[in-house]
Amino acid sequence: MTPDEQSVFKDKLAIDQDGIIEKGLIAGISPRSIYNRLKTEDRAKLILTATVVITVAVLFFIILFISYNSLDAITQIGMWEFLTGASWSPGSGAYGASSLIVGTFLVTGGAILFALPVGLGVAIYINDVASPRVKSVLKPLCELFAGIPSVVYGFLGIVVLVPLLLDIFPNHLSYGYSWLAGSLVLGIMALPTIISVSQDSLAAVPRSYREASMAMGATKWETTRKVVMHSAVSGIAAAAILGIGRAIGETMAVMMVTGNAANFPEPLWNIFDRVRTLTGSIALEMGESVHGSLHYSALFLLALVLLVIVLTVNLSARRIVRRTKMKMGEIAKPSRETKIAQMMSPITKSFEAVSDRYKETAVKIAIYAFIFAFAFMISSLFIGTYGGLAIGVLAATILFISKKLSKMLGPKHVQKVVYSSLGVVVLAVVAILVVFLAIIFVRGMPAMSMDFITSPPSHSGAEGGIWPAIVGTLELMLGTALIAFPLGVCSGVYMSQYAKDSKFVRVARQAIDALKGTPSIIFGLFGMSMLVIMFGWGYSLIGGCITLALMVLPTIIKTTEEAVSAVPAELSEASAAMGASKWQTISKVVLPAAMGGVITGFILSVGRAIGETAPIMFTAAVAFKTTVGFALFEPIMALPYHLYYLVSEVPGATDNQYGTAMVLMMIVIVLFAAASLIRRTYNKKVGW
Amino acid sequence: MESKTQMIIAVLLTAVICIAGTYVLINGNSGGNNNSNNVSIVATGSTTVMPLMTEFQEEFEKHSKVTISISGGGSGVAAPGVRNGSADIGMLSRDPTATERDLRSLIIAKDGVVVIVGANTGVTNLTLEQIAKIYQGEYTNWNQVGGTDQAIRPVIREDGSGTRDCIDTAMKTVAGFNTNNYNNYPSQSSTGSMISSVTGTQGSIGYVNLGAIKDLGSATPLTVNGVQATPENVINGSYASLSRNLVLLTGNNPSTATQSFLNWIMSAQGQAIVEAEGFVPLPKTDRP
Numbered sequence: 001m002t003p004d005e006q007s008v009f010k011d012k013l014a015i016d017q018d019g020i021i022e023k024g025l026i027a028g029i030s031p032r033s034i035y036n037r038l039k040t041e042d043r044a045k046l047i048l049t050a051t052v053v054i055t056v057a058v059l060f061f062i063i064l065f066i067s068y069n070s071l072d073a074i075t076q077i078g079m080w081e082f083l084t085g086a087s088w089s090p091g092s093g094a095y096g097a098s099s100l101i102v103g104t105f106l107v108t109g110g111a112i113l114f115a116l117p118v119g120l121g122v123a124i125y126i127n128d129v130a131s132p133r134v135k136s137v138l139k140p141l142c143e144l145f146a147g148i149p150s151v152v153y154g155f156l157g158i159v160v161l162v163p164l165l166l167d168i169f170p171n172h173l174s175y176g177y178s179w180l181a182g183s184l185v186l187g188i189m190a191l192p193t194i195i196s197v198s199q200d201s202l203a204a205v206p207r208s209y210r211e212a213s214m215a216m217g218a219t220k221w222e223t224t225r226k227v228v229m230h231s232a233v234s235g236i237a238a239a240a241i242l243g244i245g246r247a248i249g250e251t252m253a254v255m256m257v258t259g260n261a262a263n264f265p266e267p268l269w270n271i272f273d274r275v276r277t278l279t280g281s282i283a284l285e286m287g288e289s290v291h292g293s294l295h296y297s298a299l300f301l302l303a304l305v306l307l308v309i310v311l312t313v314n315l316s317a318r319r320i321v322r323r324t325k326m327k328m329g330e331i332a333k334p335s336r337e338t339k340i341a342q343m344m345s346p347i348t349k350s351f352e353a354v355s356d357r358y359k360e361t362a363v364k365i366a367i368y369a370f371i372f373a374f375a376f377m378i379s380s381l382f383i384g385t386y387g388g389l390a391i392g393v394l395a396a397t398i399l400f401i402s403k404k405l406s407k408m409l410g411p412k413h414v415q416k417v418v419y420s421s422l423g424v425v426v427l428a429v430v431a432i433l434v435v436f437l438a439i440i441f442v443r444g445m446p447a448m449s450m451d452f453i454t455s456p457p458s459h460s461g462a463e464g465g466i467w468p469a470i471v472g473t474l475e476l477m478l479g480t481a482l483i484a485f486p487l488g489v490c491s492g493v494y495m496s497q498y499a500k501d502s503k504f505v506r507v508a509r510q511a512i513d514a515l516k517g518t519p520s521i522i523f524g525l526f527g528m529s530m531l532v533i534m535f536g537w538g539y540s541l542i543g544g545c546i547t548l549a550l551m552v553l554p555t556i557i558k559t560t561e562e563a564v565s566a567v568p569a570e571l572s573e574a575s576a577a578m579g580a581s582k583w584q585t586i587s588k589v590v591l592p593a594a595m596g597g598v599i600t601g602f603i604l605s606v607g608r609a610i611g612e613t614a615p616i617m618f619t620a621a622v623a624f625k626t627t628v629g630f631a632l633f634e635p636i637m638a639l640p641y642h643l644y645y646l647v648s649e650v651p652g653a654t655d656n657q658y659g660t661a662m663v664l665m666m667i668v669i670v671l672f673a674a675a676s677l678i679r680r681t682y683n684k685k686v687g688w
Numbered sequence: 689m690e691s692k693t694q695m696i697i698a699v700l701l702t703a704v705i706c707i708a709g710t711y712v713l714i715n716g717n718s719g720g721n722n723n724s725n726n727v728s729i730v731a732t733g734s735t736t737v738m739p740l741m742t743e744f745q746e747e748f749e750k751h752s753k754v755t756i757s758i759s760g761g762g763s764g765v766a767a768p769g770v771r772n773g774s775a776d777i778g779m780l781s782r783d784p785t786a787t788e789r790d791l792r793s794l795i796i797a798k799d800g801v802v803v804i805v806g807a808n809t810g811v812t813n814l815t816l817e818q819i820a821k822i823y824q825g826e827y828t829n830w831n832q833v834g835g836t837d838q839a840i841r842p843v844i845r846e847d848g849s850g851t852r853d854c855i856d857t858a859m860k861t862v863a864g865f866n867t868n869n870y871n872n873y874p875s876q877s878s879t880g881s882m883i884s885s886v887t888g889t890q891g892s893i894g895y896v897n898l899g900a901i902k903d904l905g906s907a908t909p910l911t912v913n914g915v916q917a918t919p920e921n922v923i924n925g926s927y928a929s930l931s932r933n934l935v936l937l938t939g940n941n942p943s944t945a946t947q948s949f950l951n952w953i954m955s956a957q958g959q960a961i962v963e964a965e966g967f968v969p970l971p972k973t974d975r976p
Contacts, residue, residue: 087871091847099871163888174841175874175889259874260846274874284877287761288848290768458746460739538730538774539759622730622759624742626749634728635757649735649760649880651887652903 044583048494051487052508055557058550059511062518062526063307069529070304072297082301088262088276090285090295097302099262103179103275104309107254108247110183110271111190113374115247116240118187119194122429123239125422126195127202128224138426140676143604145433146192147668149611151640152661154256155647156436157185159657162257172272172381177259180271185253188432190243197242201235202228221415234324241317242517248279249310249519251614252644255280269377278306279521279614286525286618291533303525307518314517372396440661447659456626461646462653466660471628472541472636473667476620477610479545484552484606489598491553492560497586516554521614523551528618539635544620551615552605559601563594596682600675607671611664613640623649639664727945728755733766733779734850735878736799736897737934741779743961748952754945760878763850767791770937776946778937781850781897791937796953798968799898800931801854802917804883804907806892810835813911816929820859822893825869830891843885843894844873850932851879855895858929883907898922899966919968934967 038046073082077095085096126138161184162176173180205228213223229236259274262281266273276284282299289295375395380388406414451465458464495512499505527547531537567590575585591598613621621641625634643660646653731741738760745756761769766778767788784793803819805811809830814822821827823842830838845852859865876882879900886894886907894907898917901909909917912930921927936953938946952958959969 089847089867089871092867158884166888170890174839175843175885175892177874177885260877261872261874263871276875284846284875285848288764288846290764291772292768458742460742532774533772536773539757622757623738624745624758625755626745627755634755635730635759645760647880648876648878649739650903651880651884651905 041581041583044587045494045498048490048498051490052494054487055491055515055553056508056511058553059515059518061530062515062522065526065529066300066304066307066522069525070297070301072294073301076294077298077301082298083305086264088281090289090298093294095294095298097278097305099264100276100278100281100302101305101309102264103258103262104248104277104279104306106179106265106268106275107182107186107258107277108244110179111186111247112240112244113187114183115187115190115194115243118425118429119191119239119243120198120236121422121425122191122195123199123202124224125419125426126199127228128220129419129422138430140672141430141433142192142195143676144669144672146196147604147607147611147672148436149613149640149664149668150189150250150252151256151613151644151647152440152611152664153185153189154253155643155657155661156439157181157253157257158647160439161185169272174272175259175274177257177274178272179258179265179275182254182258182275182277183271185257186247186250189250189253190247191429193246194239194243197239198232198236201232201239204235205231219411219415221418222411234320238317238321241313241320245310245313245317245517248313249306249517249521251279251283251519251521252640255283256644256647260284270381271378272381278302278309279519282306282521282525283614283617286528300525300529303522307522310517310519311514314513318513368396368399371399437665440658440665443654444658444662447655448662452656452659453663456628457624457642457656460650461624461642461656462650463656466637466639466642466656466663468625468628469637469639469642469660470663472621472625472638473610473640473664475541475630475636476544476548476616476638477606479541480548480552480609481602481606483545483549484556484609485602487549488553488556488602488605489560492557492598493564493586493591495557496561496564497582497590512554512557515550516558518551519614520551520612523547524615524618526550527615532619537633539620539622540633541620541630541636542632544616544636544638547615547619548609548612551612552609555605555608556602559605560594560598563597563601564590566597567593596678600679600682603671603675603678607668607675610638610671611640611668613644617641617644639667727753728757729777729943729946729949730757730759730769730775731777731779731936732759732761732769732775733777733937734763734781734934735760736781736850736899737779737936739899740797740934740962740965740967743965744949744953744958747957747961748949752945752948754949756949762846762848763853764848766937770939776938776943777949780935780937782853782932782935784935784937788937790940792940792942794936794938794950794954795933795970795974796936797934797959797962797970798922798931799934800917800919800922800927800968801851801858801895802898802901803855803893803895803910803912803930804886804904805894805910806841806886806889806907808836808838808890809840809893809908810838811910812908813914815913816858817862819855819893819912820862820865823859823869824864824866825872838891841889841892842873843882843889843892844870844875845882845895846875846877851895851897854932855930861929898968901966919963919966922968923971931968 035043035046073095082095082097083101084098085094086098087094087096088100122138126135130138161181165173165178165181166176202224209227209231210223213227214220218226254277258276258280260276260280261274262276263274265271265275282302285295286299289299372392372395376388376392378388379391383391406417409417453465453470454467455465456468457466491512495505495508499508524547527543527550531543531546532539537543571589571593572585575589576582580588616638620636621638622635623637623641623645625637639660643657643664646657646660650656738758741756741758745758748754749756763780763782766775766780767784769775770778770791778791780788780793781799784791803814811830811833814833818827818833822833822840823844827833828840830836830840856867874885876885876894879896880903882894882896883900883904886892887905896904898919901917911917912927915921915926917927917930922931936950938950942950954970962969
């Protein structure tokens with residue numbers, strides 16, 4: 001070793017012992033020279049850590065910006081008045097958000113009421129009945145379902161669902177736009193989340209449980225119902241809650257079909273009445289409100305309320321999953337309980353003791369009460385209170401009789417009935433998707449021509465093409481990818497390879513989960529208040545890219561983390577045994593092996609991002625711009641926003657509306673096809 | 689296996705970089721020019737003026753190198769947009785308010801608000817008072833105003849809309865008019881969705897601007913106090929209660945591009961587009 005090398009070696013030791021920053025401070029060395037002295041190992045770790053810090057900072061800044069902008073509203077209106085006031089009418093100075101909050105929960109509740117049973121049914125079908133071949137078709141279909149952009153759902157809601165509902169309930173539905181329409185659209189949108197999460201939790205139930213039950217002579221369905229569902233109940237609950245979380249934050253589709261009347265339905269369960277949601281109000285009025293006004297601030301306060309609701313919902317989902325995992329012994333119980341938990345423990349324990357004893361009866365009563373109430377509410381809308389009561393009793397009786405009947409039938413027949421009706425449900429769901437796509441493609445075809453693709457819109461978009469919007473969407477996609485890919489993948493690698501159970505990592509995990517559940521319109525408001533207004537960029541391509549990149553970042557981190565963690569430990573152990581350092585192992589062995597999964601997840605996220613309207617409508621997209629160019633600080637046209645514009649502003653332009661929707665769907669489908677192709681070739685190649 | 693994955697990644701990355709590179713090379717020049725000469729104009733504001741603006745844009749871009757981007761939002765965002773520099777032109781579908789007088793304003797056309805009804809109303813004319821009483825919830829059935837036995841279903845525009853502002857102002861001249869019932873009505877965020885809502889709903893009533901009359905579909909325009917909403921009646925003042933000005937706001941020192949665009953709008957060529965779009969061009973005497 002030359003003296004020179006020796007000193008470097010000593011320096012390195014010193015760094016390892018004293019800590020990087022401390023040493024740098026004492027010696028008065030610039031950060032750059034510290035960085036230069038680091039080993040590749042430490043450099044890699046430093047960069048990876050930095051990306052995670054950025055992610056955490058994003059959440060912090062989102063909360064900061066939303067709260068800061070809502071300060072005016074909190075001080076001038078008052079939190080209590082804001083939350084409880086019944087009238088929302090900014091023009092006359094009334095800022096009572098209670099009808100909007102209630103509206104949000106009503107639409108979401110209605111959606112889950114129909115999406116949870118259907119989604120669970122599909123999940124059970126996939127898990128129990130479907131052959132591997134059917135499964136391999138259903139899963140990608142489900143992903144595609146999730147990939148249909150919100151604005152396309154809203155468009156279909158307006159052109160298909162609303163007229164259909166008006167035909168079915170001509171006497172009850174005065175406008176077509178209604179709570180019912182909103183819940184149906186939202187329910188369909190929440191289905192993929194519910195299906196995939198509950199299917200995962202059904203599949204995660206240990207085989208031995210099933211085998212034990214089947215060995216006792218139970219049928220497959222009995223096993224599923226009494227054993228599998230029982231132990232997967234937390235996962236299913238989490239699926240429901242995540243579905244709710246997604247539905248609460250949904251903007252475009254809801255805004256387009258609910259009618260947006262800021263009132264309470266009369267009576268409260270009148271699904272034919274019009275409602276307005278938090279997200280709908282923000283999207284509807286943000287464009288109209290003057291920056292810095294009380295109205296503007298009040299809309300940010302709405303966003304803050306929305307954020308709090310969504311975070312609470314997602315947090316409770318995580319808690320439920322954790323608790324059950326603890327119960328099942330999958331993860332260790334925390335060694336010390338928090339103070340609050342200690343104080344609460346006598347209460348929770350006694351509650352648990354009581355609830356265990358009466359659980360069955362309570363659940364039974366609850367089911368009957370629910371069926372009765374539901375039947376009453378719906379039918380009373382049609383035939384009055386007394387008729388409703390009668391129908392409610394009838395429904396409860398039917399449930400009772402069908403239970404008795406199923407006992408008489410015997411388990412074999414019951415299973416047949418259940419599985420075939422589940423099959424019908426699956427068919428119906430697939431049919432909805434196929435009909436959706438068919439409508440768009442059949443009605444979009446007449447618009448397709450070289451001219452439509454390559455020329456700018458004219459006459460407010462009623463004529464001409466969509467070239468600037470296609471280019472804008474592709475530019476957005478490229479920019480989003482360039483920003484999100486390095487950040488997301490680096491963070492993902494850090495979270496799976498370097499993260500220990502330290503405080504920083506716990507905070508980072510929470511932040512990533514919180515960001516993942518944050519509604520897209522909140523990202524839009526964040527981008528608007530920071531990039532458009534504070535930085536003074538105005539509407540710009542770069543603003544849209546950054547906003548979308550931040551939105552997809554947590555998803556990319558999660559999928560990367562999963563893909564990297566799925567690489568068998570033997571591979572990295574073998575590499576380490578050959579004397580490779582940690583970073584060498586990661587960069588040369590683990591990451592290449594995980595790349596298929598990483599890229600698949602990445603493409604899916606970007607596919608979802610480019611269909612989003614809410615984040616770009618306040619940051620990047622304008623209604624008209626006939627020229628095309630790659631100017632970072634100029635506004636752009638984008639397909640989802642153009643579709644929204646055509647639907648809401650140019651009612652006569654049916655051909656162009658369908659044409660735009662079709663091109664948007666084609667881009668999404670191409671991305672999804674690419675993703676599943678990569679996954680397939682990859683799965684074949686990797687043999688574990 | 690490793691090398692193949694690396695190949696895929698390498699190919700993907702190179703492809704992305706190549707596409708981006710060529711793109712910047714091809715379009716970068718024009719983009720650069722745009723910034724240095726500032727020949728890019730952004731217009732924001734009223735959704736009523738927006739369709740008219742897109743027609744201006746299309747025609748104007750044919751014989752100039754100016755790029756014009758147009759976004760909606762509503763009359764309310766016009767002035768703030770111009771003030772904070774995110775827009776060069778603000779579009780208003782009403783006269784500027786006292787707080788907007790610090791900006792330069794230019795009346796480019798006149799417009800009327802047309803009251804429209806859906807199917808099965810049996811009504812072709814309403815007085816302003818009847819309209820006001822419908823919107824405040826006093827009349828709930830078309831037979832109360834001489835129509836068929838059919839529930840009245842009012843549709844409104846969102847808070848901040850210039851069109852809504854115009855008709856509300858007119859209705860407020862009717863004694864005792866209030867908007868207490870507005871929260872029961874569906875609120876549409878644009879002219880287009882207003883039309884789809886009225887045509888799709890039996891017995892509904894709503895309002896749009898004069899320029900939208902050609903897109904009404906199955907909705908019927910009403911006469912108000914016996915006067916039809918036409919450009920002529922807006923000019924001669926017989927439809928005065930429901931007419932208004934379309935105004936463009938600019939900063940006090942608009943760029944040359946902006947100024948030449950405004951001049952062109954006020955020229956005979958620009959005003960011909962106003963007429964073709966169903967709005968009311970300014971009488972020659974009022975043009976600068």
